[in-house]
Amino acid sequence: xxxxxxxxxxxxxxxxxxxxxxxxxxxxxxxxxxxxxxxxxxxxxxxxxxxxxxxxxxxxxxxxxxxxxxxxxxxxxxxxxxxxxxxxxxxxxxxxxxxxxxxxxxxxxxxxxxxxxxxxxxxxxxxxxxxxxxxxxxxxxxxxxxxxxxxxxxxxxxxxxxxxxxxxxxxxxxxxxxxxxxxxxxxxxxxxxxxxxxxxxxxxxxxxxxxxxxxxxxxxxxxxxxxxxxxxxxxxxxxxxxxxxxxxxxxxxxxxxxxxxxxxxxxxxxxxxxxxxxxxxxxxxxxxxxxxxxxxxxxxxxxxxxxxxxxxxxxxxxxxxxxxxxxxxxxxxxxxxxxxxxxxxxxxxxxxxxxxxxxxxxxxxxxxxxxxxxxxxxxxxxxxxxxxxxxxxxxxxxxxxxxxxxxxxxxxxxxxxxxxxxxxxxxxxxxxxxxxxxxxxxxxxx
Ligand code: FAD
Numbered sequence: 001x002x003x004x005x006x007x008x009x010x011x012x013x014x015x016x017x018x019x020x021x022x023x024x025x026x027x028x029x030x031x032x033x034x035x036x037x038x039x040x041x042x043x044x045x046x047x048x049x050x051x052x053x054x055x056x057x058x059x060x061x062x063x064x065x066x067x068x069x070x071x072x073x074x075x076x077x078x079x080x081x082x083x084x085x086x087x088x089x090x091x092x093x094x095x096x097x098x099x100x101x102x103x104x105x106x107x108x109x110x111x112x113x114x115x116x117x118x119x120x121x122x123x124x125x126x127x128x129x130x131x132x133x134x135x136x137x138x139x140x141x142x143x144x145x146x147x148x149x150x151x152x153x154x155x156x157x158x159x160x161x162x163x164x165x166x167x168x169x170x171x172x173x174x175x176x177x178x179x180x181x182x183x184x185x186x187x188x189x190x191x192x193x194x195x196x197x198x199x200x201x202x203x204x205x206x207x208x209x210x211x212x213x214x215x216x217x218x219x220x221x222x223x224x225x226x227x228x229x230x231x232x233x234x235x236x237x238x239x240x241x242x243x244x245x246x247x248x249x250x251x252x253x254x255x256x257x258x259x260x261x262x263x264x265x266x267x268x269x270x271x272x273x274x275x276x277x278x279x280x281x282x283x284x285x286x287x288x289x290x291x292x293x294x295x296x297x298x299x300x301x302x303x304x305x306x307x308x309x310x311x312x313x314x315x316x317x318x319x320x321x322x323x324x325x326x327x328x329x330x331x332x333x334x335x336x337x338x339x340x341x342x343x344x345x346x347x348x349x350x351x352x353x354x355x356x357x358x359x360x361x362x363x364x365x366x367x368x369x370x371x372x373x374x375x376x377x378x379x380x381x382x383x384x385x386x387x388x389x390x391x392x393x394x395x396x397x398x399x400x401x402x403x404x405x406x407x408x409x410x411x412x413x414x415x416x417x418x419x420x421x422x423x424x425x426x427x428x429x430x431x432x433x434x435x436x437x438x439x440x441x442x443x444x445x446x
Pocket of ligand 1: 009010011012013014015032033034035050051052053130131132133161162163164165166167189231276295296297298304306307308309310311312313
């Protein structure tokens with residue numbers, strides 16, 4: 001089937017990028033977004049203000065010639081800066097060479113650049129203030145709530161890029177086509193901010209700052225206006241306990257003493273910013289009838305601790321485009337193929353993202369972790385291309401996530417074997433030396 005008309009529900013990061021890719025294929029695309037046009041209004045609060053884009057996201061942007069424009073507003077972060085409760089800061093570079101960086105980008109600026117590109121692309125219409133209410137996944141009939149009342153639309157193909165709480169996924173669930181499980185993390189997050197001081201960054205803008213505190217954790221990413229946006233992750237029930245100025249200031253003075261003087265709006269931010277929820281979406285299948293499908297967070301939202309949700313969603317778009325190439329543009333064949341190729345990869349990054357939470361929250365400050373990272377970087381330098389760290393493969397390559405998981409597992413097995421072998425050789429050498437000493441001491445008598 002060659003599609004006459006493709007509907008994309010959701011003009012967030014995934015939907016806007018997808019519209020650009022499909023326009024290049026000469027398709028007619030209608031992009032429906034529940035919000036008003038974000039380019040003319042105030043950005044919505046709640047979702048992270050900035051995010052880290054790395055190689056997978058950049059690869060997608062390169063394919064639509066948007067990477068230079070987006071990177072012009074990005075701030076490269078070459079490592080993590082660890083803030084202990086007391087004592088000096090500790091910078092840990094991300095790559096063995098120290099040269100590679102992930103990029104702090106404003107979510108709003110990125111979304112607007114993608115929306116601009118989508119609106120300028122031939123064949124794309126964007127309909128703001130259209131919230132999907134109903135969907136018939138087999139017939140392609142959609143009902144939207146708009147300021148002018150309910151509107152009915154039709155499309156040959158419907159792609160749900162409407163985020164973690166996807167209405168398209170909800171419709172497939174209601175039709176009995178899909179199963180879903182949402183694993184909510186018992187942690188929530190709240191955004192706080194560190195303004196510029198005298199027009200300058202209050203912290204090093206070349207790093208992603210982390211305050212690891214065991215049960216809680218805070219991170220901060222730089223913004224082009226020289227402020228930092230901090231995200232405090234804490235067990236969801238804990239936020240309410242700090243209900244007034246005194247309690248908030250006392251808590252931050254104890255747990256984040258270096259932050260307090262840098263965040264004059266802390267109390268206000270804390271009392272007024274919402275607590276966001278975090279979770280992993282497992283849904284199956286992602287497509288129905290070869291004409292309705294989920295993509296990005298709508299199919300597989302993950303927790304944000306590897307900074308990969310949007311990167312992974314962008315990679316989805318590249319893969320869907322590749323599947324259309326490989327099936328001569330047949331949606332009926334491309335959509336199942338897309339699911340087949342992407343599922344194990346999205347499951348792998350979902351798992352790695354959860355594991356990285358423990359690393360960021362608990363381990364990064366420990367001397368054993370720091371030593372491990374130094375050994376890992378030394379191995380990468382000694383065995384270039386043969387030993388590559390998980391962080392490097394996830395953030396600085398487009399190696400499929402499932403392959404990253406397998407490769408890292410093999411590398412760890414190899415290292416464990418080498419350590420055992422080394423210990424065995426040392427042990428054997430020690431035994432030989434001991435026995436030779438005994439022979440010498442006894443004058444050769446056994
Ligand atoms: P969304 O961004 O959720 O967009 C969905 C769009 O659909 C929205 O515009 C919404 O308004 C619209 N919509 C929803 N329902 C309807 C409806 N019924 N009708 C019409 N439109 C609808 N990822 C990274 O790669 N790096 C990071 O550093 C990073 N940091 C993060 C930090 C936090 C705290 C969080 C929560 C996430 C982070 N992510 C990060 C993940 C990233 O934000 C998501 O993976 C990404 O936004 C997914 O894009 P999306 O377009 O699929 O979904």
